Amino acid sequence: MGRLILVSLICCFLAVVVTAEDPYLFYTWKVTYGTIAPLGVPQQVIMINGQFPGPNINSSSNNNIVVNVFNNLNEPFLLTWNGIQHRKNSWQDGTPGTQCPIAPGKNFTYHFQVKDQIGSFFYYPTTSVHRVIGGFGGLRINSRLLIPVPYADPEDDYTVLIGDWFTKSHAQLKGLLDSGKLLGNPDGVLINGKSGKERKSRPLFTMKPGKTYKYRICNVGTKTTLNFRIQGHQMKLVEMEGSHVVQNVYDSLDVHVGQCFAVLVTANKKPMNYYMVASTRYTKKVLSATGTIAYVGSKIPASPILPPAPVGWAWSLNQFRTFRWNLTASAARPNPQGSYHYGQIEITRTIKIVNSNPVVGGKLRYAINGVSHVDTPTPLKLAEYFGFPEKAFQYNIIKDNPEVAAAKPATLAPNVAQITFRTFVEIIFENHESTVQSWHLDGYSFFAVAIEPGKWTPEKRKNYNLLDAVSRHTIQVFPNSWAAVMLTFDNAGMWNLRSELTERRYLGQQMYVSVLSPEKSLRDEYNIPDFAELCGLVAGLPKPHPYAGA
Ligand SMILES: *[C@@H]1O[C@H](CO)[C@@H](O)[C@H](O)[C@H]1NC(C)=O
Ligand SMILES: *[C@@H]1O[C@H](CO)[C@@H](O)[C@H](O)[C@H]1NC(C)=O
Ligand SMILES: *[C@@H]1O[C@H](CO)[C@@H](O)[C@H](O)[C@H]1NC(C)=O
Numbered sequence: 001m002g003r004l005i006l007v008s009l010i011c012c013f014l015a016v017v018v019t020a021e022d023p024y025l026f027y028t029w030k031v032t033y034g035t036i037a038p039l040g041v042p043q044q045v046i047m048i049n050g051q052f053p054g055p056n057i058n059s060s061s062n063n064n065i066v067v068n069v070f071n072n073l074n075e076p077f078l079l080t081w082n083g084i085q086h087r088k089n090s091w092q093d094g095t096p097g098t099q100c101p102i103a104p105g106k107n108f109t110y111h112f113q114v115k116d117q118i119g120s121f122f123y124y125p126t127t128s129v130h131r132v133i134g135g136f137g138g139l140r141i142n143s144r145l146l147i148p149v150p151y152a153d154p155e156d157d158y159t160v161l162i163g164d165w166f167t168k169s170h171a172q173l174k175g176l177l178d179s180g181k182l183l184g185n186p187d188g189v190l191i192n193g194k195s196g197k198e199r200k201s202r203p204l205f206t207m208k209p210g211k212t213y214k215y216r217i218c219n220v221g222t223k224t225t226l227n228f229r230i231q232g233h234q235m236k237l238v239e240m241e242g243s244h245v246v247q248n249v250y251d252s253l254d255v256h257v258g259q260c261f262a263v264l265v266t267a268n269k270k271p272m273n274y275y276m277v278a279s280t281r282y283t284k285k286v287l288s289a290t291g292t293i294a295y296v297g298s299k300i301p302a303s304p305i306l307p308p309a310p311v312g313w314a315w316s317l318n319q320f321r322t323f324r325w326n327l328t329a330s331a332a333r334p335n336p337q338g339s340y341h342y343g344q345i346e347i348t349r350t351i352k353i354v355n356s357n358p359v360v361g362g363k364l365r366y367a368i369n370g371v372s373h374v375d376t377p378t379p380l381k382l383a384e385y386f387g388f389p390e391k392a393f394q395y396n397i398i399k400d401n402p403e404v405a406a407a408k409p410a411t412l413a414p415n416v417a418q419i420t421f422r423t424f425v426e427i428i429f430e431n432h433e434s435t436v437q438s439w440h441l442d443g444y445s446f447f448a449v450a451i452e453p454g455k456w457t458p459e460k461r462k463n464y465n466l467l468d469a470v471s472r473h474t475i476q477v478f479p480n481s482w483a484a485v486m487l488t489f490d491n492a493g494m495w496n497l498r499s500e501l502t503e504r505r506y507l508g509q510q511m512y513v514s515v516l517s518p519e520k521s522l523r524d525e526y527n528i529p530d531f532a533e534l535c536g537l538v539a540g541l542p543k544p545h546p547y548a549g550a
Contacts, residue, residue, distance in 0.1 A: 054137030090493025163221025180363030258500030343466025372508030378536030
């Protein structure tokens with residue numbers, strides 16, 4: 001937290017125009033390569049300010065976050081803030097469809113407000129396959145003082161970033177995908193950058209006997225669902241991707257790629273050390289990492305007997321069904337209008353997202369409804385904003401209700417669907433494959449109303465949870481199953497809908513939704529920031545400011 005300066009209302013001189021501005025958090029981040037050996041083999045990773053994982057951002061609802069990112073890699077780089085909604089401001093979302101990448105040796109300042117959000121999130125690179133070798137870190141949003149939180153203040157608040165891990169270099173991993181091969185099985189699992197197999201491993205966390213701690217667990221990995229558990233301790237689930245949930249108690253949690261959970265753990269067992277365990281699910285060989293939690297004042301080592309992981313994905317589906325939104329907890333909510341009554345809003349559009357034949361021209365690609373996305377030299381949002389989208393891409397090339405054309409190869413093209421501002425839309429993710437998928441939408445939370453085996457039909461709507469489904473931003477889909485989410489598209493901008501599994505995202509399983517306000521008003525969307533880089537077709541052009549008024 002060294003570089004963090006909190007400027008709360010020093011701007012009194014401007015008080016005439018700027019009243020009660022929300023506090024600012026300033027960060028300067030240097031992105032570099034670095035070498036670590038978490039699995040015993042020295043390898044190149046991406047560090048931020050010399051740290052792997054990168055620094056934690058610790059903010060409170062409505063804070064303004066300013067991160068000046070210096071790219072000292074030899075490749076273009078971008079970061080996205082998974083789950084941060086950037087209301088009216090897709091300019092800060094950090095995807096190749098919304099901004100020009102930060103060139104090597106250059107810097108870009110992200111400037112966004114965590115408006116009306118609380119919870120546990122993380123950031124990660126969206127360029128190339130950088131995420132596989134690091135550049136990720138935790139991002140938490142605390143409730144503002146005075147806003148009641150549905151549990152007592154924990155003694156401390158810990159971030160636990162878990163993920164599968166490869167020992168191959170970035171060039172090797174990218175080379176595999178570029179030549180149409182998969183990355184294969186990961187080589188291990190890391191917890192906060194460590195495997196637990198290091199010769200001298202110090203405790204990752206400490207707990208004082210009798211006290212309760214919050215652990216925020218996120219799966220920052222590449223492709224593998226992980227089961228997380230702590231020897232001898234149960235976890236009380238309190239929050240998930242920005243929503244307070246009904247506080248059930250779990251022995252272990254399946255954390256799919258891209259997801260975050262916050263749990264409370266009380267140090268009420270025999271004072272000694274305990275292992276936390278993150279182990280792979282649905283892989284032939286189970287890989288795991290351990291991290292030590294030490295009770296303060298005790299030197300007794302943790303037992304080598306690790307708690308077992310659950311077996312099969314039906315267990316995970318049942319666990320999903322126990323997740324409920326806490327309807328009575330007061331908390332910041334980005335879109336409170338109607339959010340309690342989502343079950344009564346009329347669905348205006350149903351979009352079914354289906355995998356299709358992954359091969360294009362003999363090479364492995366992944367697709368959505370027959371289209372395998374490719375990034376354009378001119379970011380999609382810039383082409384649209386400058387008024388000539390047709391020079392960069394074509395809208396709406398996929399169908400909402402695709403036939404499952406398994407035999408037909410996918411088309412390579414930028415994939416952008418227009419969605420009418422403020423409409424209430426249902427998205428069905430249908431998985432016809434034998435692996436678990438994980439889907440994420442930027443700019444929004446959605447109500448995760450159902451996951452079921454089989455194929456989706458309109459009759460399945462009677463099985464939806466229309467009362468207290470959790471509002472979140474990432475959802476898994478089990479093999480040969482479907483998942484349904486619902487949301488109001490009330491956040492104007494260009495937003496990435498993507499597989500959280502890096503090899504699939506990189507090979508085209510992503511798309512953008514363009515949500516435009518017909519009003520062209522600053523009330524609905526911000527103009528491009530003055531400091532934004534321009535590239536591709538818009539390089540050197542004067543910046544238009546089409547949105548006016550407030
Ligand atoms: C995070 O922010 C909260 C609220 O401002 C503060 O109480 C807490 O000490 C901070 N934690 C860390 C680790 O900086
Ligand atoms: C780059 O960093 C400098 C400070 O070192 C800052 O003044 C400038 O605004 C930054 N540029 C961008 C595009 O963020
Ligand atoms: C939901 O939040 C309320 C209000 O903060 C709290 O009193 C209650 O215990 C929570 N309910 C559950 C089931 O977790």
